[in-house]
Amino acid sequence: TAASFWAASVGTETSGSILSPANQNMLVAVKPTVGRISRYGIIPITADQDTAGPMARSVTDAAILLGVLESSAPDPNDAATKACTPPPGRDYTTFLRREGLKGARIGIPRRFFYSETKAPGRERPAGGLNREQLAVMEEAIAALKSQGAVIVDPADIPSLLETDPAKSFLSWSMCSGADNAKGKDANCSVVFKYGMKRDFNAWLATLGAAAPVKSLTELRLYNLAHTRADALRYGQSNLDVSDEMDVTADRTRYEADRAKDVLLAGTNGIDAAMKAHKLDALLFPGASGASIAAKPGYPTVIVPFATVPNAPTPPFPAGFDARPSPYGVSFTGMSCSEPRLLEIAYAFEQATKKRVAPALR
Secondary structure (H helix, E strand, O other), X not given: OOOOOOOEEEXXXXXXXOHHHHHHOOOEEEEXXXXXXXXXXXXXXXXXXXXXXXXXXXXXXXXXXXXXXXXXXXXXXXXXXHOOOOOHHHOHHXXXXXXXXXXXXXXXXXXXXXXXXXXXXXXXXXXXXXHHHHHHHHHHHHHHHHOOOEEEOOOOOHHHHOOOHHHOHHHOEEOOOHHHOOOOOOOEEOHHHHHHHHHHHHHHHXXXXXXXXXXXXXXXXXXXXXXXXXXXXXXXXXXXHHHOOOOOOOHHHXXXXXXXXXXXXXXXXXXXXXXXXXXXXXXXXXXXXXXXXXXXXXXXXXXXXXXXXXXXXOOOOOOOOOOOEEEEEEEEOOOXXXXXXXXXXXXXXXXXXXXXXXXXX
């Protein structure tokens, strides 16, 4: 899609796997509300956050594909599809108006997403933008203003301002990898690793006799038996820590962590910021808002906007020709707000038209 070989693609995301590649490849993408599109048949990580979504060259194409992917009625195989009501005819193009930014209230979550912030109890600050990225975002904010948007700056997310670690989103991460194995996971959310054990096994069961393995345990053992065939090129630590979970015995811990995820990212997070300022959307740099929106299952639309110097830390080896990196802007809202987000994203896209297809050699 990025190279214009076809109009659109379908991605899946648990926490950033639609938005991040779209950002890196100058694509429009819609990460929908969890349940907007049925997940039945999709290989799961955790049903609490998993969703499919469109990736395309334009907001129009993404809107069309979103309507194609959505069911006209709830899917009996996915209870979450009762969450949102489809627009008439599942036609999202009816929301695409060049004047869609007039009067739109857009919030700027400065703390952490734009400027460095220290989490409670941490010595070093985290987050923030470099000089070039910040300049891009200020240009995007100016473009929004020029189209009649009302900019609320700052519109910080309350759970990121908390000084109590127990109430801070910045102090609450996802348990992943060997460092968060059982016995080392007291201060992180087990939702990811619990959900993978529960939902992957449930998905395998739907395959019946066609399933090449019958459980997450069997998959791990297969990989270990085929290391010479490169089955473990990148390791399987996330599978290992997930397989440690007991779906019955660990359910109480999972439910508590899931409730905390939604509280910090949703209720005291995105919801609190948007309600306090009566916002239509929050504006995140690149795909940086993917994680906080993923936990409560909220929608985001990302639009290509600029390129920035490609200067990672640590730096590339000497002699490596580092091309500028694409950089988009994301509009995030509360549950089922895709129509308004698409309206805002389309108006922004039409006012800026910054997408550049890659040069093919």
